[in-house]
Amino acid sequence: MKIQILGTGCPKCNQLYQNAQQAVAELAVDAELEKVTDLNAIMAFGVMVTPALVIDGQVKTSGKIPSAEAIKEMIQ
Amino acid sequence: MLSIFTRLADWIVYSVFGMSPESRLADGLHFFVEDTTKIFALLIVMIYLIAWVRAAVNIERVRDYLSGRHRVFGYVAAASFGAVTPFCSCSSIPLFLGFTQARIPIGTTMSFLITSPIINEVAIVLLGSLLGVKFTVCYVAVGIGAGVLGGAFIDLIKAEKYLTALAATAHGSTVATGHANPDPVKMSFRDRHEFARDELKTIFRRVWKWVLIGVGLGALLHGFVPEEFVVEHLGAGQWWSVPAATLLGIPLYSNASGVIPVAESLLNKGLPVGTTLAFMMSTVAASFPEFMILKQVMKPKLLLIFFLLLLTMFTAVGWIFNLINF
Numbered sequence: 001m002k003i004q005i006l007g008t009g010c011p012k013c014n015q016l017y018q019n020a021q022q023a024v025a026e027l028a029v030d031a032e033l034e035k036v037t038d039l040n041a042i043m044a045f046g047v048m049v050t051p052a053l054v055i056d057g058q059v060k061t062s063g064k065i066p067s068a069e070a071i072k073e074m075i076q
Numbered sequence: 077m078l079s080i081f082t083r084l085a086d087w088i089v090y091s092v093f094g095m096s097p098e099s100r101l102a103d104g105l106h107f108f109v110e111d112t113t114k115i116f117a118l119l120i121v122m123i124y125l126i127a128w129v130r131a132a133v134n135i136e137r138v139r140d141y142l143s144g145r146h147r148v149f150g151y152v153a154a155a156s157f158g159a160v161t162p163f164c165s166c167s168s169i170p171l172f173l174g175f176t177q178a179r180i181p182i183g184t185t186m187s188f189l190i191t192s193p194i195i196n197e198v199a200i201v202l203l204g205s206l207l208g209v210k211f212t213v214c215y216v217a218v219g220i221g222a223g224v225l226g227g228a229f230i231d232l233i234k235a236e237k238y239l240t241a242l243a244a245t246a247h248g249s250t251v252a253t254g255h256a257n258p259d260p261v262k263m264s265f266r267d268r269h270e271f272a273r274d275e276l277k278t279i280f281r282r283v284w285k286w287v288l289i290g291v292g293l294g295a296l297l298h299g300f301v302p303e304e305f306v307v308e309h310l311g312a313g314q315w316w317s318v319p320a321a322t323l324l325g326i327p328l329y330s331n332a333s334g335v336i337p338v339a340e341s342l343l344n345k346g347l348p349v350g351t352t353l354a355f356m357m358s359t360v361a362a363s364f365p366e367f368m369i370l371k372q373v374m375k376p377k378l379l380l381i382f383f384l385l386l387l388t389m390f391t392a393v394g395w396i397f398n399l400i401n402f
Contacts, residue, residue, distance in 0.1 A: 008169065039169060039242060039372070048174030049135050049167045063135065063167070064274065 001031040001075070006042045006062075007051035016051040016065045023071035031075070078114060078205065085110035104299025111206065111291045111337055118201045119283070120276065126197040127275035131268045135161065135171065143178040147231065150184040155223030158191035159216070168366070172373050173246040182239070183231030190386075191223030194361050198283055199332035206340040211349070214397070218353060222361070222389050229385055238378035240371075286334035294341035303345045318394035321351050322387055325358030335359045354394030362386045 003020055007013030017035060024031045036042060036054075045054060049063030053071065060066075060074050085106045089095050095102035138157050142150055168189060175185040195216055203212040236244075263271070328335075339352050367379055374382065 039173065040245075042170055043173050043177065043246065046136075046174070048139065048171045050170055064271075065278070 001029060002034065002056055003031050003075075004034045004036050004054040005051060006036045006045060006047055006054060008039065008042075009037055010050070012065055013051040016053060019065065019068045020053065020071050022068040023075060026068065027072055027075060029075060081110050081114040081117070084113055100299045104295040107298045107341075108291055108295040111294065111340075112288065114205055115202060115287055115291070115337075116284070118205055119198060119280065119287075122197050122201045123276045123279050124272045127272035128268050130160065130275075131271040132263050133161070135174075139175055139178050139180065142175070142184060143180050145184075147181060147184070147228075150181065151187045151224040151227040152220075154180075154184045154187040154227065155191040155220045158188040158223055159195035159220060161192060168369055169372050172370075173243060176243055176246045181231055182235045183227035183229070185227075186230045186235075186382075187223040187227030190226045190361060191219050193366075194219035194222070194332070194357060196332065198279065199336065199360075202287075202333060202336040206336060207343065211343075214349075215353065215356070218357065218393050222357065222386075222393070226385055226389060230382070233381065235378055235381075238375045238381075240373055240375055243373035283333040287337070290334035290337035294337035297338065297341040297345065301345060315395070317348075317351050318354050318398065319387075319391045321355035321394065322358040322390045325355045325390075326362050326387075327364065328359045332356075332360050348398045350394040350397030350399070353397055354390045357390045357393065358386065361390075 003024065005013060005017045005020060007016070013035070017033070020033060024033065042050065042052070045052065045059055047059060047062045051065065052062035053060045053066065053074075055074060066074070088109050089102050089106045090097060093102075093105070095105070097103075138161065142154055142157070145153065172185055172189065175188070176182065200212060200216070203215055325335075335356050339356050342355075343349065343352050362383065367383065370379060370382070
């Protein structure tokens with residue numbers, strides 16, 4: 001599984017990254033976490049409001065910070 | 077209803093601290109206690125309610141709605157959307173590029189970006205409770221007007237040629253829009269509550285310091301700057317006081333929550349409405365961090381034009397309001 005956090009590096013993006021990290025750790029799933037900061041790459045996902053959460057290439061949320069609990073549900 | 081906050085402040089300052097109502101310190105402290113408690117209570121209620129309503133609106137739908145519309149309609153609609161959507165400057169570039177990709181004219185996008193930071197629920201709460209309905213209506217009208225005129229001007233000078241390579245690529249590309257639509261349109265009661273609760277937490281966490289700083293400064297002005305000073309030096313609406321206030325507001329990087337309590341104090345001290353409006357608008361709408369972010373999509377020439385445009389618009393607003401002696 002591949003989890004990507006899209007965002008240009010604002011505090012919100014870091015918060016989302018931490019939540020995702022926590023979710024992955026708690027579920028003990030084999031997932032690769034990646035921060036995507038390049039604007040062209042972010043645009044390629046069609047995302048306009050950062051931070052956004054992408055799981056296996058699919059945009060799950062944008063413009064908000066889902067909690068670790070909410071991310072767990074999305075992973076499962 | 078709001079008088080309970082006055083009574084609360086009376087009780088804290090005069091009974092708990094036992095201060096004399098005549099002292100300046102008590103006066104300033106009373107102002108501080110009354111305003112912070114009132115603002116915080118109203119903010120909690122309003123942010124939650126607005127977020128509840130807004131939960132189903134997402135920016136992709138705004139974009140789809142705006143693309144392919146008549147320009148004049150576009151400016152007004154974009155500025156209005158800017159008013160109701162929350163704004164985070166770290167999102168302004170992806171948003172700019174996303175709108176550009178959808179072939180929305182640059183001017184329409186700028187209407188959105190100009191109005192968005194000026195008007196939001198936090199600003200409305202503060203204005204309504206501190207400065208009254210009349211001033212709030214003016215502020216909203218000017219905020220939307222600035223977005224519409226600013227956007228029209230940006231299109232008039234054909235700003236496309238001043239975009240950086242990054243934005244120009246987006247402008248020329250034909251990426252299919254609408255394929256990312258992560259938010260479910262139908263939201264249950266619980267979804268809305270969770271969204272509203274999260275919004276409340278996020279927004280409150282961001283603005284509470286600004287409110288305290290703003291009200292603190294306002295209280296200082298209220299308690300210690302003599303009214304005659306303001307009236308004598310700035311109160312007669314001297315022509316230069318408006319551009320001076322606008323210029324002063326630009327390096328002061330604050331959001332609406334910090335500047336409005338200060339404006340309340342200045343108005344009470346006799347600063348004319350136009351000068352106050354100009355100062356507020358430029359503090360909120362134009363800031364150096366924002367310009368640094370926009371540098372990614374705008375060439376320096378366009379940034380300079382944009383800067384001068386804001387300066388001119390806010391100064392004009394100030395002069396007009398002072399002239400009609402509002």
